[in-house]
Amino acid sequence: MKTLLNIKALFIGILVPLCIYGFTISEKEQTCKGKFSHPNSEKNGNNEIDTLNIDCDSIYSKKGLFITLIRYENENEGYDNEKNSVFIFQKKVNGLKKEIFRDTIFSSFQEIEFVDYNNDKVKDVLVQNISDVRSNWTYNLYLINPKTSALTKVKGFEKIKAPRFNSVDNLVENYVMSGQNWTSFYKIIKNHIYDYNIVIYDGGNGNGVNKDYEKRYDEAIKRILTQLAGLNGNKG
Template sequence: MENFRIKISQKVPVFIIVFFPIFLWAQNNQQIKTDNIYPKEKIEVSLIGVKGFNDETPHYNLTIYKNKKIILKDQVYSKVGEIQFEDFNGDGIKDLLVQNISDVRSNWTYYLYVFDNRNKTFKKILDFESVKNPVYNPKYQWVESYVVSGTNYLNLYKITGDKVKDLKYIIEDRESVNFEQEYKKAVKKLIK
């Protein structure tokens, strides 16, 4: 059996052994210029992996620069190290999402950093990473979280200040429930 292992290892091309660790490092380190997202600002976003080559814990340093000066620094846990830009407060300016986890049913969570246009900086929304599959609904100015589980359901949240607030309204999505009708009830109850 040991001779078999030696033969396999001898057949592995040297370039794979040399370049694979470099590929992994590059994949986990991103530097993004955001000129097309924030055209009047000179903002760059950096997400750098701080794990060791054999470490299974994917931690990252998130750094946001404006004019080469740090305006926000945070250490985050991210399963895949993905960054997205979407408006989550209805001001028409995209905010920053950093992927957090994906659970067993592929429900993704994110850290949210809202762009503060007045101060030209970002603020982290506390506990946002507890919201699964978040989507901002600009009509009702809330965040909808459609969760895939044993019984799928929609949960509603509101961003207030620097926190996300659970509106304590859950709509189950199953055959015995008219999902559209229940959603309309939620709108009537929550929008007064």
């Protein structure tokens, strides 16, 4: 087992950097249009490396930004802090790509989406993480600075199943498919997630219909906004 771990560490430390700098990555790049998947697969010895290259000019106003997602491990399932991919964010400077951010993550389907998650009118980067038995996906979230193009990873976001951004109330919420479907509520504070620990359920009766869901949802939002107003008042 120790030998296997050493071999894997050697692979990540040597082979993956080679991929990044052009030895195994296809030069063909795709222009992103909000959501992207379908990476190129290439063989390197006995290892299959899936590489997703994205030219992001259509998303970020001709800023010369590029994304590369390399999956170097196909057997892990993403639990117990397992990793299988390298996420790289680059910017073209004087005709050359310069790496400005890198993260080692897990992504089972290598799908990337672009959605504004902090109401600054600039789309942020979502990299698919894992999927549970009900196909509730989780994601790694990276907020992009509209001025500098720097990325900030939001810690804890990858634990939220089926996330969606409520731009009206500036909250992260979800709708999770389960034996009894449920919704919970979160807020992005700087670079981490705050959990309000409020859960409302849908499909609670024998017919699978919960007429009180919308009422409970509205009550939860009101409770959260009242709490936020109190915090802002104390700061003032």
